[in-house]
Amino acid sequence: MSSTTAPEKLSTNASFDGELVKLSAPANSLGGLKTTFNVFLPRQALDGDKVPVLYYLAGLTCNEDTAPWKGGFLRDAAAEGIALVFPDTSPRGADIDGEDKDWDFGTGAGFYLTASKEPWKKHYNMYEFITSELPSLLAAASLPLDLSRSSIFGHSMGGHGALTLYLKSLLSTSPSTKYLSASAFAPIANPTQCPWGDKAFKGYLAGGLDEGKQYDATELVGQLKGKDGVDLKVLVDVGTGDQFYQQKQLLPENLIAARDAAGFSASQLAVNLHERYDHSYYFISTFAPAHIKFHAEVLKAAK
Numbered sequence: 001m002s003s004t005t006a007p008e009k010l011s012t013n014a015s016f017d018g019e020l021v022k023l024s025a026p027a028n029s030l031g032g033l034k035t036t037f038n039v040f041l042p043r044q045a046l047d048g049d050k051v052p053v054l055y056y057l058a059g060l061t062c063n064e065d066t067a068p069w070k071g072g073f074l075r076d077a078a079a080e081g082i083a084l085v086f087p088d089t090s091p092r093g094a095d096i097d098g099e100d101k102d103w104d105f106g107t108g109a110g111f112y113l114t115a116s117k118e119p120w121k122k123h124y125n126m127y128e129f130i131t132s133e134l135p136s137l138l139a140a141a142s143l144p145l146d147l148s149r150s151s152i153f154g155h156s157m158g159g160h161g162a163l164t165l166y167l168k169s170l171l172s173t174s175p176s177t178k179y180l181s182a183s184a185f186a187p188i189a190n191p192t193q194c195p196w197g198d199k200a201f202k203g204y205l206a207g208g209l210d211e212g213k214q215y216d217a218t219e220l221v222g223q224l225k226g227k228d229g230v231d232l233k234v235l236v237d238v239g240t241g242d243q244f245y246q247q248k249q250l251l252p253e254n255l256i257a258a259r260d261a262a263g264f265s266a267s268q269l270a271v272n273l274h275e276r277y278d279h280s281y282y283f284i285s286t287f288a289p290a291h292i293k294f295h296a297e298v299l300k301a302a303k
């Protein structure tokens with residue numbers, strides 16, 4: 001961790017008595033491409049306390065600025081004294097033919113996996129970046145963060161990312177990052193069974209949908225069945241007025257079925273359906289305080 005070069009600081013904005021810092025660094029896991037990320041530091045961190053960390057993974061077409069601008073997370077994170085980390089959603093500028101053709105594949109659509117297929121595998125490795133290189137960059141930036149207390153949340157493609165990174169960390173004997181809790185707004189909960197996941201996994205992975213099962217929250221919950229000592233701490237909110245829910249891109253019902261079949265309870269993996277809410281950041285910002293509170297309780301209890 002300590003040999004990583006410190007990221008460059010691009011800007012600082014005071015917010016809710018803390019500050020939002022924008023950082024940039026070349027990322028080895030993204031084939032050396034420069035990536036940019038935001039870190040919200042609460043007042044406690046500015047005063048020198050090492051604060052816990054909550055990563056937010058954004059959805060298709062988004063970047064590191066989408067959630068700080070529109071998510072409504074900063075006020076509650078400031079009140080709870082937790083840091084927020086907002087990475088980008090894909091590498092940028094890999095210069096791959098077709099990379100910018102579709103909004104649901106390529107730029108802005110990294111799907112938080114490790115690509116194994118040409119021509120994507122040199123750059124499209126957001127799984128490695130988020131779980132391994134980003135924590136190293138945060139450490140190299142010498143920010144007052146307690147990286148041993150980390151949790152993760154996200155929206156849509158980023159909700160898929162948050163759930164799968166968390167569940168994969170539970171399944172691994174030596175995870176690069178151990179996340180203490182996960183939550184998701186309108187996640188793509190069973191990507192091997194929906195059009196977005198089908199396109200991404202067949203596009204990025206040499207093994208297609210079969211290889212994609214390791215990045216599928218519904219599959220991973222099934223794999224946790226009977227594993228000793230596993231206690232899930234997961235919160236999911238979905239609006240039934242969500243156009244992508246209605247188009248069967250999200251499939252939370254499959255996640256619920258997998259949870260029940262694996263013997264986990266609704267308090268270990270809560271999936272709440274909300275009438276009228278859609279896929280937008282109006283929905284996210286409505287439930288933002290509940291998600292921050294959910295993670296803050298876990299992160300603070302871990303001190």
Ligand SMILES: N[C@@H](CCC(=O)N[C@@H](CSC=O)C(=O)NCC(=O)O)C(=O)O
Nearest residue numbers: 059060061062103155156157158280281
């Ligand atoms: N351009 C698309 C819509 C793209 C979209 O809705 N993106 C969502 C995430 S979808 C799953 O990952 C998003 O968060 N957008 C940003 C926002 O500010 O809402 C289309 O044409 O339908």
